[in-house]
Amino acid sequence: MNNKTAARKSLPGHSRPPIAGTTIHAIVEATRTLLATQGYEALSMREVAAGAGITPPAIYRHFPNKDALIDFVVNDTLREFELHLLRAIAPLPVGSYERLLALGSAYIRVATEHEAQFKILFTRIRNRPRKLADFPGQWGYQVLRQCVVEAIDAGILREMDPDLASFFFWSRVHGIVMLLLACDFSDTLPPEIGDLTAENLFAATRDFVVSGLKAGP
Amino acid sequence: MNNKTAARKSLPGHSRPPIAGTTIHAIVEATRTLLATQGYEALSMREVAAGAGITPPAIYRHFPNKDALIDFVVNDTLREFELHLLRAIAPLPVGSYERLLALGSAYIRVATEHEAQFKILFTRIRNRPRKLADFPGQWGYQVLRQCVVEAIDAGILREMDPDLASFFFWSRVHGIVMLLLACDFSDTLPPEIGDLTAENLFAATRDFVVSGLKAGP
DNA sequence: AACTTATAGTTAACATCGTTAACACTCGGG
DNA sequence: CCCGAGTGTTAACGATGTTAACTATAAGTT
Known part of the structure; x- marks a missing residue:
């Protein structure tokens, strides 16, 4: 008893x-x-x-309060996030295009799996945008940047500012994920894409970024 | 009295x-x-x-309740949004690249001016993603698509599926805006970009999309 | 012109939420 | 053996979205 x-x-x-x-x-x-x-x-x-x-x-x-609890949980996920990125590129050759694709896929995977936590990063208004350095693991930025630098050095990507290029890659994947969270394109996009997952749309628009959109010469 | x-x-x-x-x-x-x-x-x-x-x-x-009130306000803004887009492209030549740029700028302007309402579109979890057709004015999609089709016809953009291309343009601008809402890149990106506004980053990464990222032949 | 009814306000109250105050048990160290 | 720090409890507070019950006005009908 x-x-x-x-x-x-x-x-x-x-x-x-x-x-x-x-x-x-x-x-x-x-x-x-x-x-x-x-x-x-x-x-x-x-x-x-x-x-x-x-x-x-x-x-x-x-x-101390609800916000701190949520911050803790989200920061924890962000820390795991960087590990996911590292694990995704580990088996792939340094400087390869495949590494960049793998980063995009890993980003999409984590973002869709932790949708709610992901949204929180954009929802919390009280705090003006956080400095990138204040995110645990810099939100994976250094991993991305490293791969971009290596791809440029390897001649896979053309010469450009690696930070600007990293921002570009990031915003591209991010935009696909966020847009799909808000909006359902199923009656809009052509059916041959298949399921309208972020992953599929990332793949379907890949060549636009690689080869550019201007009409060929 | x-x-x-x-x-x-x-x-x-x-x-x-x-x-x-x-x-x-x-x-x-x-x-x-x-x-x-x-x-x-x-x-x-x-x-x-x-x-x-x-x-x-x-x-x-x-x-009927708070959600309905907020929906009404947000939908109202979305309706205005389409008008903004139309006004932005009106003075520019049909099929021109400038029209696409103007759409991007207009998107950025409205999104940053109505930041709170914009966030709401992604925050409200209860409703699974809304069909594109359910957004007032289809969230400006038809305007964008029209400009994409005209640019392809004019030979400014290469041949491609106009819906996929429209999604690509949209997600690109959207990603820049959303990423900047969450994260401050001021100690990360090169200073020559100037203020790290969505507008400036849209411009700075423009050529990546136009010419592509692969190393030249 | 008087009566009726729909409309659009009010006050009072409820359940739920984040949070604090006051208290209580238990363990580790003097 | 006690005692203080740590960690839990119950009770309660103020704010929130929302509902119930009531009421005054405007418009329509006879």
Whole structure:
């Protein structure tokens, strides 16, 4: 009857959890799950608490407020994101065009898998745009830039400013993902593209970027 | 003392307003203003009501709920948006490259001026992506497509599927705008670009799209 | 001109949300 | 053995979107 865990569930006022960091982990995990299943607008501290097996005010022992909790979760995903990018290019030859394609695909994959967290980056208005350097792992920018530099050096890409080119690549993939999150093109685009996934549209417009759009000479 | 407008402000239970549609207009205008000044997350029905000179429940005589009110305002902006596009290309020659550039600039201008409303299109999670046809004025798509077709016919752009090309143009501009809303590149991109506005970055990366990125033959 | 009714306001209240205050249990270290 | 830090609890506050119940006016009907 006086089972410890039962006491931990039912009595007011608890001890520290058996393993340090357990509760924080549960809170973060519950937040992640709720973001993925119900989205940002539906995320409430009470649901997070329920998911973590505690009461709402207990969250505030670990995070100063809701924003900080969400920031933590999103930053965590951004850190993983850089690892995804690195893993995507690892097996491919340095300086290759394939590396750039792989980065685009990895970006699309993570963005669509973590749609809610991805949207949060653009939703939070209170803070003017964050400096790129303030994003964990610089949001993968250095990985992209490195691949661009190597591709230019290898003669795969023409000579150009690597930062400007990196921005260009990034904004291109980003635009496809964001546009598809808002708008359904299924009755608009030609059926031979197949499913209108970001991945497919990235592939279908690839040659536009490689060869350019101006009419040939 | 028994002034009518004074009575209208102080007594419980009012008549219809002197001119039909006046209150709706006041509500919409208050919403628009608050969105622009304080953003989406800070928008409350009570503030809207105060801005419109009524009490909160009165809003519900004209809009079923907050979402519908915001939808109305955003859709209104989208309708104006198409007019902006048409006005931007009107003075330029049919089939010209300049028309495509003007569309990009107009998109950027409206998106940055109505940042909050623009974000809303991507934030509202509850509704899966809306069909393009459901956006007022198809979000300007037909205007863009028309210009793309004319540019292809004029031999300015190479032969390609006009819908795919339109999607490509759109996603490109859209990506620049959205990326800059989230991230500040000021310590990253080369200073010769000038202010890191979407407009400037659109211009700076223009040649990448026109001529392509592959190393020249 | 008087009565009726739809319209468009009001006040009061509800549930839910993020958050804080006050309190309580438990563990580790003096 | 106590005691303070850590971590949980319950109760409550103010703000939010929204509804219920009521009311005054304007327009339409007889």
